[in-house]
Amino acid sequence: MAEAKWYVVHTYSGYENKVKANIEKTIENNKHLAEQILEVRVPMQDVVELKNGARKTVQKKMFPGYVLLNMKMNDDTWYVVRNTRGVTGFVGPGSKPVPLTEAEMKPLGIKTENVTIDFEEGDTIAVVAGVWKDTVGVVQKLDFGKQTATINVELFGRETPVEISFAEVRKL
Numbered sequence: 669m670a671e672a673k674w675y676v677v678h679t680y681s682g683y684e685n686k687v688k689a690n691i692e693k694t695i696e697n698n699k700h701l702a703e704q705i706l707e708v709r710v711p712m713q714d715v716v717e718l719k720n721g722a723r724k725t726v727q728k729k730m731f732p733g734y735v736l737l738n739m740k741m742n743d744d745t746w747y748v749v750r751n752t753r754g755v756t757g758f759v760g761p762g763s764k765p766v767p768l769t770e771a772e773m774k775p776l777g778i779k780t781e782n783v784t785i786d787f788e789e790g791d792t793i794a795v796v797a798g799v800w801k802d803t804v805g806v807v808q809k810l811d812f813g814k815q816t817a818t819i820n821v822e823l824f825g826r827e828t829p830v831e832i833s834f835a836e837v838r839k840l
Contacts, residue, residue: 673767683754
């Protein structure tokens with residue numbers, strides 16, 4: 669089967685989040701698509717705005733009118749994405765989508781290398797970096813497409829699921 673690559677989809681301006689939600693809902697309804705369309709992203713960046721003399725950091729879209737998709741390109745996935753409300757087409761010559769290259773993905777902060785892990789669902793792991801550093805939790809779910817593990821941590825006396833990158837954890 670084809671390898672998953674990153675593709676760019678052009679949308680109506682202002683419809684980026686709607687397109688993302690619609691594609692994710694379609695994936696949810698059609699389980700066979702979950703292994704083919706791995707991730708949908710609207711790249712955001714922090715921008716400092718000056719309003720009424722106060723500095724405020726807000727999130728803005730890096731590429732208004734575009735959505736990034738990590739997917740295995742085939743007739744089914746092409747059809748689903750192309751016929752999503754708000755999508756005008758894939759970026760590429762004619763109707764042929766062209767995947768992003770490594771060099772194009774680097775400035776977006778998208779990592780393509782796969783991290784090998786030595787733990788599985790049910791194992792206890794420790795978070796060694798990031799916001800949840802020094803937290804211990806039990807792995808509930810692994811997502812190899814996103815390279816993340818979902819663990820339960822205690823927050824305000826309750827078990828709360830948290831998604832953490834494979835690179836930020838180690839097995840206990």
